[in-house]
Amino acid sequence: MSTVYFVDFNGRKDDSTMHKMERLCNASGLQQVIAPDDLTAVKLHFGELGNTRMLRPQFAKVMVRLIKEAGGQPFLTDCNTLFYRERFEGVRHLQTAAFNGFDQLGIGAPVIIADGLKGLDYRSVKAGPTLPEARIGAAIYEADALVVLTHFKGHDDVGFGGIIKNLGTGAIARSGKQIIHSHLKANIDKTLCNFCGQCLGACSQNAIYQDNTGYNILPDRCNQCGHCLVLCPQRAIPVQWERDDTEMQKKLVESCQAVLKNKTDKAFFVSFLVDITAYCDCRSWSPLPIINDIGILAGTDPLSIEQASYDLVSQEIVQNRAGKDLRDFTGVDGSFMLQYAEETGLGSREYQLVRV
Ligand code: SF4
Ligand code: SF4
Structure with a gap:
């Protein structure tokens, strides 16, 4: 059984939520994870432009100070998005992060887009039976330590967006995200293609060829690696979204x-149960939260924190939303991810909640 540390979100005159977060992190072992001079990736979701429910920058600022006090060198980080909004490449991503309050001036640490300018900077790591290869943003892979700040909310692809989602796709480069989202083969929209030929050089499978109709992809050869899609300057190779929910959860x-x-013994997790909406912070808009703010959880076992977050949110929904379940808001049952994570060794689903 793991210990999950908890503070509620109810600030008081002599005990603000910021103080509570500091107390929480100190009690739950942050200092043991950070060694002097550790380049420490603080993985979070900066929020899409137009979203107003993402993690509040003040929490990142507190965390940056705590990491520095432990001797670490923190930087804020996320990977580029697969979809084409305001975070699919490094320049707009940094501008969006700054607009949403995450920049060096305000936070006290630099912001580094983990998979680089165009999402091509990643390190391949063997994953599991459903996902053979994970393409991890290089800055996250190479960091000495990892602090994961997660805003827990609903998600209409996988049921909920917590730590598993924050790292499982959030720490992954664009082409790797495509592999996670869909098993469909790539195709070329000839109405958008300008015959630049960049995709031809990107394909290790020789699946792309040119004839008198333009550029084409041989489906039998395409292994859905996503490289051509990421490189195409015309967005003529569309992102594939069609998916199997369970398969995506496993991935x-x-x-x-x-x-x-x-990152064995070098990762620390904080889960914020606040501004809990039915949808992800990837949306360029924010609906009202579905429940009241609950609190903040922290520790070193990602699964126990994820399970505790899920349980606390579910209890709040049952008590204050007339017995509704999280899946009634999202349309997807996310609990399978928790089961699968336990079966495959991410951590323990059994926990004791310790209020600090
Ligand atoms: S990279 Fe895109 S625009 Fe260039 S040839 Fe390939 S499909 Fe066409
Ligand atoms: S997805 Fe990969 S294998 Fe398929 S055509 Fe594009 S580059 Fe080639």
Whole structure:
């Protein structure tokens, strides 16, 4: 059984939520994870432009100070998105992060897009039976330590967005995200293609050829690696979204484990149960939260924190939303991810909640 540390979100005159977060992190072992001079990746989701429910920058600022006090060198980080909004490449991503309050001036640490300018900077790690390869953003892979700040909310692909989602796709480069999202083969929209030929050089399978109709992809040869899609300057190779929910949930879990492979005893997790909406912070808009703010959880076992977050949110929904379940808001049952994560060794689903 793991210990999950908890503070509620109810600030008081002599005990603000910021103080509570500091107390929480000190009690739950942050200092043991960070060694002097550790380059420490603080993985979070900066929020899409237009979203107002992402993790509050003040929490990142507190964490940066605590890491520095432990001797570490923190930087904030996330990977580029697969979809084309305001975070699919490094420049717009940094601008969006700054607009949402995450920049060096305000936070006190630099922001590094983990998979680089165009999402091509990643390290391949063997994952699991459903996802053979995880393409981890290089800055996250190479960091000495990892602190994962997660805003828990609903998610209409996998049921909920917690630690597993934050790392399982959030720490993964664009082409790796495509592999996680869909098993469909790539195709070319000839109405958008300008015959630049970049995809031809990107394909290790020789699946792309040119004839008098333009560029084409041989489905039998395509192994869905996603490289051509990421490189195409015309967005003529569309992102494939069609998916199997269970398969994607498995891939997320395996991917999350791959991200943590080289971070044994060097990863720390914080889960924020606040501004809990039915949808992800990837949306360029935010609906009202579905329940009241609950609190913050922390520790070193990602699965026990994820399970405790899920349980606390579910209890709040049952008590204050007339017996509704999280899946009634998202349309997807996310509990399978927790089961699969336990079966495959991410951590323990049994926990004791310790209020600090
Ligand atoms: S990279 Fe895109 S635009 Fe260039 S040839 Fe391939 S499909 Fe066409
Ligand atoms: S997805 Fe990969 S294998 Fe398929 S055509 Fe594109 S580069 Fe080639």
